[in-house]
Amino acid sequence: MTTDWKTEVNKCSKCGKCQTVCPVFLETGDESTVARGRISLAEALRDKQIVYTDKLRDYVYTCKKCMRCRTVCPSDVDYEVIISALLRGVADEMGIPLLPKIVFRYILPRRILFDLMLKIGSKIQRFIPGKRRGQMRHLPLMFMGKRWIPVLAKKTALKKLRTTRKLKNPKMRVGLFTGCLINYIYVDIAESVVDVLNRMNIEVVIPQGQLCCGTPSSTMGDHKSTKKLAEVNKEVFESQNLDAIVSACATCTKSIKLDYLRTLGPSWQQMSDRIYDISEFIEKYCGDDYKTKPVDEKVTYHDPCHLMWVRGITDEPRNVLKKSADFVDMDMAGSCCGGGGIFTIIHYDLTLKMLERKVNSIERSGADTVATNCPGCIMQIADGFAGKDSKIKTTHSIQILQKALVNGNIDKSV
Amino acid sequence: MKLFKKTEKEINKYQKAFDELLMVLGKERVLSAIEDRICYSFDATKQKALPDIVVRPGSTTDVSNTLRIANKYEVPIYARGAGSGLTGGAVPLMGGIVFDLKNMDKIIEIRPDDFTATVEPGVVTKQLQDEVAKFDLFYPPDPSSAAFSTIGGNVAECAGGITGLKYGVTRDYILALEIVLPDGSVIKTGGRKLRGVVGYDLTRLFTGSEGTLGIFTKITVKLIPKPEKIRTLAAYFRDRDDAIDAADQIIDNNILPRTLEFLDYMTINAVRSYSGTDIDEDVKALLLVDIDGTDESISYEMPIIENACKGSGAFKTKISETGKERDAIWADRRSISPALYNIAPHKINEDICVPRSKIKEALQRIDRINDQQTIYIANFGHIGDGNIHVNIMYNNDPGQEELAERIVNRVMKEVVALGGSISGEHGIGNKKSQFMEFEIPPREYDIMKRFKNYFDPKGIMNPGKMFIR
Numbered sequence: 018m019t020t021d022w023k024t025e026v027n028k029c030s031k032c033g034k035c036q037t038v039c040p041v042f043l044e045t046g047d048e049s050t051v052a053r054g055r056i057s058l059a060e061a062l063r064d065k066q067i068v069y070t071d072k073l074r075d076y077v078y079t080c081k082k083c084m085r086c087r088t089v090c091p092s093d094v095d096y097e098v099i100i101s102a103l104l105r106g107v108a109d110e111m112g113i114p115l116l117p118k119i120v121f122r123y124i125l126p127r128r129i130l131f132d133l134m135l136k137i138g139s140k141i142q143r144f145i146p147g148k149r150r151g152q153m154r155h156l157p158l159m160f161m162g163k164r165w166i167p168v169l170a171k172k173t174a175l176k177k178l179r180t181t182r183k184l185k186n187p188k189m190r191v192g193l194f195t196g197c198l199i200n201y202i203y204v205d206i207a208e209s210v211v212d213v214l215n216r217m218n219i220e221v222v223i224p225q226g227q228l229c230c231g232t233p234s235s236t237m238g239d240h241k242s243t244k245k246l247a248e249v250n251k252e253v254f255e256s257q258n259l260d261a262i263v264s265a266c267a268t269c270t271k272s273i274k275l276d277y278l279r280t281l282g283p284s285w286q287q288m289s290d291r292i293y294d295i296s297e298f299i300e301k302y303c304g305d306d307y308k309t310k311p312v313d314e315k316v317t318y319h320d321p322c323h324l325m326w327v328r329g330i331t332d333e334p335r336n337v338l339k340k341s342a343d344f345v346d347m348d349m350a351g352s353c354c355g356g357g358g359i360f361t362i363i364h365y366d367l368t369l370k371m372l373e374r375k376v377n378s379i380e381r382s383g384a385d386t387v388a389t390n391c392p393g394c395i396m397q398i399a400d401g402f403a404g405k406d407s408k409i410k411t412t413h414s415i416q417i418l419q420k421a422l423v424n425g426n427i428d429k430s431v
Numbered sequence: 432m433k434l435f436k437k438t439e440k441e442i443n444k445y446q447k448a449f450d451e452l453l454m455v456l457g458k459e460r461v462l463s464a465i466e467d468r469i470c471y472s473f474d475a476t477k478q479k480a481l482p483d484i485v486v487r488p489g490s491t492t493d494v495s496n497t498l499r500i501a502n503k504y505e506v507p508i509y510a511r512g513a514g515s516g517l518t519g520g521a522v523p524l525m526g527g528i529v530f531d532l533k534n535m536d537k538i539i540e541i542r543p544d545d546f547t548a549t550v551e552p553g554v555v556t557k558q559l560q561d562e563v564a565k566f567d568l569f570y571p572p573d574p575s576s577a578a579f580s581t582i583g584g585n586v587a588e589c590a591g592g593i594t595g596l597k598y599g600v601t602r603d604y605i606l607a608l609e610i611v612l613p614d615g616s617v618i619k620t621g622g623r624k625l626r627g628v629v630g631y632d633l634t635r636l637f638t639g640s641e642g643t644l645g646i647f648t649k650i651t652v653k654l655i656p657k658p659e660k661i662r663t664l665a666a667y668f669r670d671r672d673d674a675i676d677a678a679d680q681i682i683d684n685n686i687l688p689r690t691l692e693f694l695d696y697m698t699i700n701a702v703r704s705y706s707g708t709d710i711d712e713d714v715k716a717l718l719l720v721d722i723d724g725t726d727e728s729i730s731y732e733m734p735i736i737e738n739a740c741k742g743s744g745a746f747k748t749k750i751s752e753t754g755k756e757r758d759a760i761w762a763d764r765r766s767i768s769p770a771l772y773n774i775a776p777h778k779i780n781e782d783i784c785v786p787r788s789k790i791k792e793a794l795q796r797i798d799r800i801n802d803q804q805t806i807y808i809a810n811f812g813h814i815g816d817g818n819i820h821v822n823i824m825y826n827n828d829p830g831q832e833e834l835a836e837r838i839v840n841r842v843m844k845e846v847v848a849l850g851g852s853i854s855g856e857h858g859i860g861n862k863k864s865q866f867m868e869f870e871i872p873p874r875e876y877d878i879m880k881r882f883k884n885y886f887d888p889k890g891i892m893n894p895g896k897m898f899i900r
Contacts, residue, residue, distance in 0.1 A: 030772065032475045033515040036579045046533040046553070047470075047487075048514065054470035057479075061469050072466045091768040 020095050022102035023063050028094045029056045035086035035096075040353035041079055044370045049076045052086040052096050059099050062106065069110040077103045081360050082236065083322035083353055101235070101279075108238030121234040121242035126249065128228060132173060135201050139169035167202050167396060174200045174207035178223050182211070187220040189260040189302060194250075194292075196269035197229050198392035206265050206392060209419040210295055214263070216422050217303045226253040230272040231280070236358045240280075247273075247280040254288065261291045263298045265415055267321035267391035268357070270294045271328065294324055294390055295415050296334040309340045309418070310425030316342040316417055317384035319375065319398065320351040321391035334390050334414045341414075341421035347382035349374065356397030368397070376401040379409060386410040388417050445527070448504035449484050452528075455496045460487050471529040474514045474521040476862055482509065482529040489534055491609065491617060491648040498646065499615030501528055507894045508613075510642040512553065512584030515576045517780055518860025520588060520641050524895035530646065532583050538562055539649065547606060547623050549651045552583025556590075559652070569657040571598035574856065583647050589639030591782075591856025593690040593721075596815030598655075600856065602638045609649035610637055613887045623651055636882065641858050642893040644886040658723035661689065662733060663751040665760045666718040666740035667710065671695060673744030674716035675791050678814050680739035681720065682787075686732050691815030692719040695794070698767055698809040698822075705770035708763050711747075718745075718814070719764055767811060774807050775824035779835055783846045784818040784855030796845040797821060800838055806831070808838070818855035843869055864899045 035052040036042050042051035049055070055076060061067045080100050087096050113121070124131050174195045191214065199206050211221045228249050234242040250273065254262055264270040274292040277285045293301065316338055324330045331351075338344045355361065355371030375398060379387045387409060389395060399411040453461050462468070462485040471485045483506075488494045501508045507527030514521050523529050536553035543566040550559055556577040560570050573592035574580055580590065586608070591600040607621030620633040637644055668674040678691055694702070694717040702708050710717065718740065722732050737748050751757040771778055785793045794810060801808050812820040823838055825831040843853050843866040853859075853866045868876065880898055884890075 027776065028772070030475065030778070031473050031477050031514075032768075033513050033576070033579050036513060046536065048531070048533075049467060049470045053514075057469050057473060058466060067465055067469065070464075070466065072464050076466060076470075092772045093769055 020098045022059065022099045025095050025098050026056050026060045026063065028092045029053060030092045031057075032091060034089050034091060038085045038089050040083060040085070040355070040371050041081060041364075041367060044367050050079050052080075052090075052094075052100075055080060055103065056094070056096070056099055059103055062103075069107060071111075074107045074111055077107050078359060078363060081322070081353065081357055083326060083357070085322060085326040085353070088326050101238075104236065104238030105240050106238070108240070113237055113239055117233070117237055118239070121237070121239045125229045125234065125242065126245055128175075128226070131229075135169055135173075139171065142168055166400065169201055170204040172204070174204040175223060175225055175227075177204055178207055178211055179225065181220065181222050182215055184215065184218060184220045186218075188218045190220045190222060190258070191261045191263050191298070192254055192257055192259040193221050193223045194227060194230070194254075194262055194264040194266075194269055194273055195223065196264060196266040196392070197233075198396065199265060203392045203395065203413070206413045206415065209413065209416045210263065210265050213299070213415055213419050213422060217299070217307055219302075222257055222259065224253045224257055228253075230266075230269040231276070232268050232272045233358060235272070235276060235280075243276075244280050247277050251277070251281055251285060251288070259291070261293055261298060261302075262288070263293050263295050265295045265390065265413060266393070267294065267324035268393055271323040275327070294328070294330055294333070296337045296390055297330050299418070300333040300336055307340075307422070308425065309421035311340065312342050312417065312420045312424055314342050314386050314417070315345055315384045316386045316388050317345050317347045317379060317382040318350060318414065319347070319354060319379070319387055319389040319394055321389055321394045322351075322353050322357075324390055325351050330390075334388075337418050338388060338414055341418045342386075345382050345384055347378045347384070347387075349378045352378065354394050354397045354401075356391075356393045358393075361397070372397060372401045376405065376407075380407070384409065386412055386417070388412050388414040390414050444504050445483055445506055448500050448506045451500050451504075452484070452486060452497060455500065456486065456488070456493055460489065460493060461485075462487070468529075471511065471514070471531060472523065474511075474516045474519060476517060476519045476522065476860070478519050478522045478861075480522050480524045481526065482523040483526045485529045485531055487531045487534050491611065494530075494532075494535075494611045494646050494648050495615045495617060497528070497530065498611050498613050501891055502613045502615065502889055505889050505891055508891050509893055510583070510587065510646050512581030512587075513555070513576070513579050515580045516584060516588060516860065517782075517857040518588070518854070518862040520584075520858055520860040520893070520896060522861070524861060527891075532646070533581065535583075535648065536581075541566060541568075541654075542623065543568060543654075545623055546625065546654045547651055548654060549607075549623070549649055550582055552581060552586070552647045552650060554582045556580055556582050556585055563654050564657055567657045568654040570604065570652055570654055572601040572604055582650055582652070586638050586647055586650055587640065587642050588858035589856070591813070591818060593692060593813055595813055595818065595856075596691050597687045597689050597723075602635060604653045605634055605638050605650065606653050607649075607651035608634055608637055608647050610645040610647055612645045613889065613891055617648070618645075621651065625653060639858065641860065641897055643883055643897055644892060658689070659725050660729055661721055661723045661757065662729050663757045663760050664718075664720045664722075664733065664736055664740070665749040666720070666737075666745035667714045667747040668716040668718070668743075668745050669713055670744055671716040671794065672791055674718050675794075675814065677718055677740045677743035677745060678790075679787070680743050681736050682815070684735050684739060686722070686735060688720045688736070688815060689723045690719065690721040691813070692764060693717070693811060693814035693819070694719075694764065694767070695810040697807060698771075698811040699763075701770040701774050701807075701809055702763050702766050705773045706763070706766045708766075710763065717763070719760065764811075767809075771809055771822055771824055774809075775826045777825045777827075777832070777835070779823040779825075779839055780857075781821040781823070781839060781842060782812075782818060782855045782857040783821055783842065783851055783853060784816070785846055785849050785851030787815075787817045789849040789851065790814060790817055790819070793819065793846060793849055793851065796849075797842055800841045800845070806834055806838060813855075816855075817851070840866070859897045861896050861899075864897055867897065867899075
């Protein structure tokens with residue numbers, strides 16, 4: 018299972034094909050921003066020709082980790098192993114900045130403290146001037162710049178959905194991995210997931226002890242924090258006797274389904290096999306069983322990188338949407354929206370360029386609403402539309418499905 | 432990677448040049464950090480050599496200033512597009528400057544009325560193809576790296592591609608060049624006109640000059656009307672010679688396909704074990720034939736091609752009806768590269784070209800070179816114009832690399848003996864400079880060197896490439 022990055026770098030034939038798809042390289046044209054360049058830096062580090070420097074860290078952090086390069090690599094280089102090793106190396110050799118370190122090590126593993134911090138944040142945000150379409154300008158401590166970002170929820174998803182709605186004779190019992198963005202901001206997505214699955218006669222358990230999936234800490238190479246989070250989540254979900262785990266966040270799904278195999282080893286394989294993106298789960302287990310009355314909306318779909326390029330999930334969300342609305346595909350549906358982690362903070366100018374392409378594609382599609390399966394993408398695209406004061410709505414696919422089920426007053430349609 | 436060793440005097444000399452470059456171009460365009468130098472130290476040959484500095488010009492003026500300064504201080508300069516070359520053209524063997532032209536990527540104008548487009552060298556070839564297609568025009572040169580290689584690199588190496596049989600190679604589409612010479616002066620060759628026969632053809636001299644004479648800053652290409660439709664036929668053979676005969680038969684019927692691609696048994700075998708293609712076990716050769724034109728012309732030509740294949744021994748043929756089916760047929764061809772890397776970690780991808788009538792014999796001679804079967808050699812490529820990719824795969828075992836290189840040497844000798852060429856589309860770089868003398872007689876070689884010395888008297892342009900004698 019584990020691949021050694023030191024030998025993996027040798028597989029790169031330096032052909033340059035990764036340049037064709039790397040969203041960052043397409044904006045910069047700079048070799049240090051594409052997989053081939055970083056692999057050559059990894060080689061030089063391995064061979065002790067260079068050491069970790071600020072510049073090297075910048076180049077490593079410039080990777081969006083969308084893994085799109087992997088889909089075109091003729092030599093099948095496992096770039097994720099290499100970039101993860103570089104991030105870890107940066108963290109080990111140069112340290113992690115104090116604020117993220119405190120967040121990863123002391124706040125993320127402690128739900129009560131995390132809740133408290135965000136609660137304080139939600140109180141402060143009321144005093145921030147300037148709101149647009151439910152979005153606001155700044156969130157203290159975490160974001161800089163001119164972003165329009167959503168407000169924090171008053172009550173988290175975990176608290177709001179604490180009690181499991183018992184079904185008489187459920188078809189399956191699944192656990193919902195909420196993830197931070199859904200827990201603290203997009204609580205309505207979690208509610209939609211529960212409602213939709215319940216309507217399909219599937220019982221949804223939301224284990225209260227679950228924590229962040231670990232993507233923020235692994236993105237900054239903090240493997241200790243990442244491992245700790247993974248271990249807690251493993252214990253929490255394994256104790257629940259679940260048929261499956263679903264997530265409505267493309268990044269969380271990737272993290273708990275795939276990254277945990279590296280972090281936790283083969284002991285996670287059995288659980289990993291039962292982890293699904295919400296649309297993927299519905300298509301697999303409910304398929305043709307449910308009926309809808311499609312909503313009167315033209316809806317298009319944006320493919321999140323971590324769902325499309327890492328997992329190859331593209332048809333499932335579309336199938337769900339086709340049953341739920343007047344679906345129209347956009348051109349370049351799989352191009353990165355520019356969202357995601359520290360990249361959006363340190364390279365806001367580049368994310369804006371990617372976002373502009375995405376917003377233009379959505380507008381060209383003529384859709385009233387863009388749906389996607391990642392709250393990070395929702396946040397990013399909504400920022401783009403808020404900036405333009407556009408009427409196009411941004412939502413999660415599951416929410417369109419929920420509307421279509423409610424629209425037809427369809428309950429337990431199975 | 433070894434840092435390039437220089438004498439005290441040379442370091443001093445370079446330092447002055449770099450200070451001047453920094454002053455003239457600004458720090459955004461001049462990169463000297465070790466991390467940047469590493470990122471620009473290689474190309475698709477996997478050879479590495481560390482430049483002393485990376486310059487990323489944004490305009491003809493930047494290029495001119497850089498060359499003037501480099502020439503003044505005699506600093507080697509290595510032009511680079513996407514770094515996707517297969518002969519080492521962009522590798523800074525002697526240190527100095529890597530000149531990254533990727534940021535000069537504007538499509539300056541497309542003139543449908545003149546059938547021309549003028550672009551900067553950093554434009555990606557596929558981007559040019561896509562943009563002109565919007566005007567129903569076609570830029571035919573189509574190297575397999577078209578999606579990422581730059582037009583500047585294509586012109587420098589005179590890139591070929593799969594459409595060569597019908598449409599020719601890059602050289603056949605270059606009408607005009609703006610070139611900066613090593614002294615910083617700017618010259619213009621050719622023009623935005625489809626003909627011009629006055630004087631020597633400098634445009635052709637510079638096309639394929641591999642960055643040894645000057646740097647292109649503007650390129651004007653010829654366009655042709657975009658063919659209405661494309662259809663593909665795949666023909667499966669149990670005998671390699673039958674496939675070659677079929678290719679001959681197609682052309683003997685006065686049909687010039689857009690592409691006429693060939694895959695030999697070792698190639699098919701690699702693809703089979705990599706992607707699980709449905710090609711039968713006993714298939715020894717595969718032909719992929721694209722024809723383009725109107726519905727009428729395709730309907731007329733396709734049965735003739737199919738008959739030619741069947742008549743020559745194809746036991747099965749497949750014809751695409753839709754774009755999706757076309758993609759499915761081409762999927763095997765596209766998976767060759769990963770499939771071969773699945774066989775062994777290292778590949779020498781040669782691009783020999785022989786007269787069409789000698790293809791059969793060339794492949795037989797390659798078989799004989801490898802009669803001990805000690806190394807995996809897969810042959811595939813553009814059989815229609817005799818341009819075959821001989822792929823020599825080797826692993827990390829002791830002696831394998833040397834053996835692969837010995838095989839290359841013998842292949843090159845045989846190819847030249849058959850009246851062929853050591854490179855049909857990749858160029859010479861440093862990887863094949865040792866074989867130049869096999870093909871180019873001393874007098875002609877000398878004339879070429881005189882041109883080089885005329886344009887680049889200080890020898891700063893891509894030193895170590897093409898000429899080693």
